[in-house]
Structure formats: structure tokens, C-alpha cells
Amino acid sequence: MLPDIEATSGGVPSRQPLKALPTTSTRDVHGHTIRGVAIDPQTRCAHWHSPLDIIALLIHCCGDWFPCYDCHQEATDHPATVWPFDERATEAILCGTCGHTLTINQYLTCESTCPACSAPFNPDCTTHAHLYFQVD
Numbered sequence: 681m682l683p684d685i686e687a688t689s690g691g692v693p694s695r696q697p698l699k700a701l702p703t704t705s706t707r708d709v710h711g712h713t714i715r716g717v718a719i720d721p722q723t724r725c726a727h728w729h730s731p732l733d734i735i736a737l738l739i740h741c742c743g744d745w746f747p748c749y750d751c752h753q754e755a756t757d758h759p760a761t762v763w764p765f766d767e768r769a770t771e772a773i774l775c776g777t778c779g780h781t782l783t784i785n786q787y788l789t790c791e792s793t794c795p796a797c798s799a800p801f802n803p804d805c806t807t808h809a810h811l812y813f814q815v816d
Contacts, residue, residue: 704755709736710779715744716751723747723776732802734776735787737812740767745774749811763813772812775799784813 707719714736718726723736725747736745739752741761746752752760763772763784771781780796792803809815 704751709776710774712736712745712774712779714747714774715755716747717754719747719751721776723774725751727751728802730802732792732800734799735801735805736774736776738770738772738774739812740764740772749808760811762811765814768813775801788813 704715704717705719707714707716707721709719709721709723714723716725718729720729722734724730724733727750728748733747736747738745739760740763741758742752742756744752744756746755749760763770768784768788770784772784773782773787774780775782775794775796777799778794778797780794782790782795786795788809790801792801792805793799794801
């Protein structure tokens with residue numbers, strides 16, 4: 681049973697149960713074990729779950745697949761490390777729609793579209809590239 685917290689409503693205290701936070705888990709997606717929070721069959725997670733959020737990334741430090749940086753932070757006890765420039769030929773991105781794996785170079789130049797199935801990826805992910813890959 682979850683503990684109650686005291687809250688006020690119009691100046692009158694009331695008791696409301698705390699909401700349980702999602703826990704990390706794993707899910708098999710196209711033969712890859714994906715770790716994270718509330719992962720769906722196309723690799724979306726509790727943090728990123730728009731129709732375009734359909735990739736998982738192989739994280740450099742531990743070699744595990746995650747939907748996002750936040751899932752890695754919640755599921756592990758170590759800081760994430762980025763892929764160095766000289767490892768950009770590594771297949772480190774999984775398309776959650778078709779299961780195709782992309783090299784880092786392919787992903788960074790694919791214009792937010794899977795080269796195998798043409799599924800659109802979230803173009804805003806490029807703003808987070810520095811969390812996963814060494815950048816200029």
C-alpha cells in the first residue's frame with residue numbers, strides 16, 4: 681500500500697494517495713532487449729512517446745539498448761558516455777517500426793527517416809545528439 685500525503689483543497693487538508701512511479705523494465709523489440717520505462721512495441725517510452733519516437737539507441741558505456749537518455753539514467757547506476765567520432769560505423773540505432781539497425785553515421789545523415797522502411801523519426805532528436813554521440 682502506498683503512503684498517503686496531506687494536500688490542501690480550498691484551505692481544507694485532505695488525504696490523497698501517492699501515485700506509483702513507473703519502474704524500469706525490459707521489452708523485446710525486433711530481437712533486441714530494450715531497457716527503460718513503459719516501453720511500447722515500437723520503442724516509445726514514458727519520456728518520449730509521440731508517433732515519431734520510434735528509435736532505440738545502443739548506449740556506449742554499457743552496450744545496452746534504451747529508448748532515451750532518461751531511461752538509461754533511471755535504469756542504471758552509472759553515467760552515460762557518448763560514442764566517439766571514430767566509432768560512428770557502429771550499428772547503434774534501432775528502428776522500432778521495422779527492426780533495421782543503423783550505424784551512427786547512417787542515423788545522423790538519414791534526414792529523420794528509416795532508410796529501410798521509410799518510417800519517419802522525430803527530427804527534434806537531433807537537439808539531443810550530444811547526449812549520445814561526440815559532436816563538433
